[in-house]
Amino acid sequence: MLKRLIDEKREIDEVYAVGPIIMMKVIANLTRPYRIHTVVSLNPIMVDGTGMCGSCRVIVDGKTKFGCVDGPEFDGHKVDFENLTARNRRYLTEEQIALKRFTGAK
Amino acid sequence: MAEGKKKKKTKIVPKKYPMPEQNPKERVKNFDEVPLGQDGETAILEAKRCLQCKPSPNRKICKDGCPVEIDIPAFIKQVQEGDFAGAMKTVRDKQNLPAVCGRVCPYENQCEGMCVLGKKNEPVGIGRLERFLADWERNEQKHGKIELPPPTGKKVAVVGGGPAGLTVAGDLAKQGHKVTLFEALQYSGGVLVYGIPEFRLPKEIVRAEVDFIRRSGVEMRNDHVVGKLDTVDELLQEYDAVFVGTGAGLPNWTNLEGENLNGILSANEFLTRVNLMKAFNFPEYDTPIRVGKTVVTLGGGNVAMDCARTSLRLGAEESIILYRRSDAELPARREEVHHAKEEGVRFELLAAPVRYIGDDEGNVKQVEAVRMRLGEPDDSGRRRPIKIEGSNFIVDCQTVLIAIGQSPNPLVPMTTPDLKTTKWGTIAVDAEGRTSKKGVFAGGDISTGAATVILAMGDGKRAAKAMHKYLTEDASWPAPEVFEKAAC
Numbered sequence: 118m119l120k121r122l123i124d125e126k127r128e129i130d131e132v133y134a135v136g137p138i139i140m141m142k143v144i145a146n147l148t149r150p151y152r153i154h155t156v157v158s159l160n161p162i163m164v165d166g167t168g169m170c171g172s173c174r175v176i177v178d179g180k181t182k183f184g185c186v187d188g189p190e191f192d193g194h195k196v197d198f199e200n201l202t203a204r205n206r207r208y209l210t211e212e213q214i215a216l217k218r219f220t221g222a223k
Numbered sequence: 224m225a226e227g228k229k230k231k232k233t234k235i236v237p238k239k240y241p242m243p244e245q246n247p248k249e250r251v252k253n254f255d256e257v258p259l260g261q262d263g264e265t266a267i268l269e270a271k272r273c274l275q276c277k278p279s280p281n282r283k284i285c286k287d288g289c290p291v292e293i294d295i296p297a298f299i300k301q302v303q304e305g306d307f308a309g310a311m312k313t314v315r316d317k318q319n320l321p322a323v324c325g326r327v328c329p330y331e332n333q334c335e336g337m338c339v340l341g342k343k344n345e346p347v348g349i350g351r352l353e354r355f356l357a358d359w360e361r362n363e364q365k366h367g368k369i370e371l372p373p374p375t376g377k378k379v380a381v382v383g384g385g386p387a388g389l390t391v392a393g394d395l396a397k398q399g400h401k402v403t404l405f406e407a408l409q410y411s412g413g414v415l416v417y418g419i420p421e422f423r424l425p426k427e428i429v430r431a432e433v434d435f436i437r438r439s440g441v442e443m444r445n446d447h448v449v450g451k452l453d454t455v456d457e458l459l460q461e462y463d464a465v466f467v468g469t470g471a472g473l474p475n476w477t478n479l480e481g482e483n484l485n486g487i488l489s490a491n492e493f494l495t496r497v498n499l500m501k502a503f504n505f506p507e508y509d510t511p512i513r514v515g516k517t518v519v520t521l522g523g524g525n526v527a528m529d530c531a532r533t534s535l536r537l538g539a540e541e542s543i544i545l546y547r548r549s550d551a552e553l554p555a556r557r558e559e560v561h562h563a564k565e566e567g568v569r570f571e572l573l574a575a576p577v578r579y580i581g582d583d584e585g586n587v588k589q590v591e592a593v594r595m596r597l598g599e600p601d602d603s604g605r606r607r608p609i610k611i612e613g614s615n616f617i618v619d620c621q622t623v624l625i626a627i628g629q630s631p632n633p634l635v636p637m638t639t640p641d642l643k644t645t646k647w648g649t650i651a652v653d654a655e656g657r658t659s660k661k662g663v664f665a666g667g668d669i670s671t672g673a674a675t676v677i678l679a680m681g682d683g684k685r686a687a688k689a690m691h692k693y694l695t696e697d698a699s700w701p702a703p704e705v706f707e708k709a710a711c
Contacts, residue, residue, distance in 0.1 A: 164492055171491065214506050
């Protein structure tokens with residue numbers, strides 16, 4: 118859809134992508150060749166949410182930023198999505214345990 | 224024993240009466256407090272060791288070492304006489320968090336460090352006496368009724384519910400000002416709830432102390448992040464004065480290769496997950512924590528000791544402290560180092576990290592470190608560590624905790640444009656805690672840089688005094704140049 122709009126040469130100044138990491142990553146990759154400024158809203162794992170712990174650190178333009186206070190919006194072309202994806206998988210096992218407990222599934 | 228009333232010279236008891244502690248082998252398996260506290264009889268005996276020195280200009284005594292100026296000889300005398308309620312009143316006169324300070328103060332450098340008896344013997348156990356009194360009050364007296372003073376009609380906002388903010392709030396409420404305390408987290412206490420572990424400072428005790436301050440008339444607004452929800456400027460429109468005590472919550476990093484690998488956490492993240500979010504009780508509580516078989520903690524302060532000891536309690540088989548200087552320079556309190564060693568924490572001294580090595584999935588698996596030697600003293604007076612080239616070695620580990628200090632929280636300075644800061648990011652203040660912005664005071668780690676609970680409280684005390692003066696007598700404010708100099 119976005120690709121079609123771009124291909125139709127519609128004038129697009131800015132793209133906002135808010136959603137799963139993989140979707141934001143794909144959108145950022147799509148707009149990169151066209152140099153359309155793309156804002157992504159990141160969802161790293163946060164603990165206190167006040168800039169105190171660094172659990173939500175993300176690499177943007179080679180620098181470490183805190184998602185909670187420096188973001189959560191960042192320039193999608195500068196985000197290290199590989200690192201974010203790996204970091205967000207940190208507690209996958211525990212998340213599944215918690216989900217099972219919550220839903221009562223076996 | 225015949226103890227004649229007229230007998231002038233009492234026999235000196237050279238050592239403190241022992242403090243019962245949990246056995247190290249047992250305690251590494253639980254989060255219960257390590258020192259168990261003393262009973263009233265022991266407290267009276269301990270108090271009787273005191274020589275009741277009179278203050279004199281020529282020598283310093285215990286109370287000269289207390290940042291919040293507790294009248295120590297007076298309360299010890301009351302304990303000698305068995306008057307615990309009276310003694311507690313003397314303590315409370317200056318001290319808003321006695322059960323906390325009776326546990327985590329570095330007495331050895333303060334009151335007990337000045338104790339005259341301590342010159343040739345062990346000093347009087349002033350810290351444990353304070354702890355005993357606070358515990359006695361909490362258990363026996365249930366704090367009693369708090370008499371509230373007549374209101375002054377002045378409104379004060381306190382930003383940050385840590386040791387400095389709680390002290391200011393308590394002191395100003397005592398004088399009849401209407402205080403609202405804004406705290407970002409769900410519980411007030413700051414580092415006392417998210418940082419210091421349960422086995423050193425049970426959270427139930429912090430809750431009781433915070434509750435005492437609430438019952439003194441302070442309104443507490445939790446989950447309220449000033450700097451995000453609103454600004455100091457907005458608070459000034461509603462309040463007659465503002466105190467900023469937002470602390471040193473920004474973790475310092477090593478900035479080495481691989482630092483963002485999974486399994487590398489700041490001490491703040493690790494301790495917040497465990498202490499505030501109760502991750503040790505997952506899945507009863509929602510926040511998880513994972514520690515590997517081997518945990519490496521970087522740093523040598525109290526926070527590093529807390530991390531290393533907490534790791535053992537979470538099931539780590541090996542907990543290693545990596546510190547770049549030697550044992551003598553460890554900034555942690557000796558008592559904490561001693562407790563850590565007793566519990567089996569391994570100290571890898573004169574060693575510094577070089578880089579972190581990860582596996583294919585982005586988890587840390589090793590730390591590469593290098594041996595150090597000590598050179599000439601640096602600006603801090605401590606001997607500077609120097610790398611020994613070619614001495615690199617590898618430590619296998621699955622968790623790395625970074626406990627190399629904290630910087631001032633930038634949120635309030637960032638959102639308050641005319642609040643001058645220093646080159647260290649602290650808020651510039653004068654001797655009374657006044658900032659470059661009229662009506663705004665600051666204190667604790669946000670103005671001093673990372674320090675101790677009691678120093679933050681001492682800072683809070685001074686600021687509260689100045690704020691009371693500002694609100695009731697003299698609203699003058701220093702010229703901006705005063706802060707230009709401090710800010711540089």
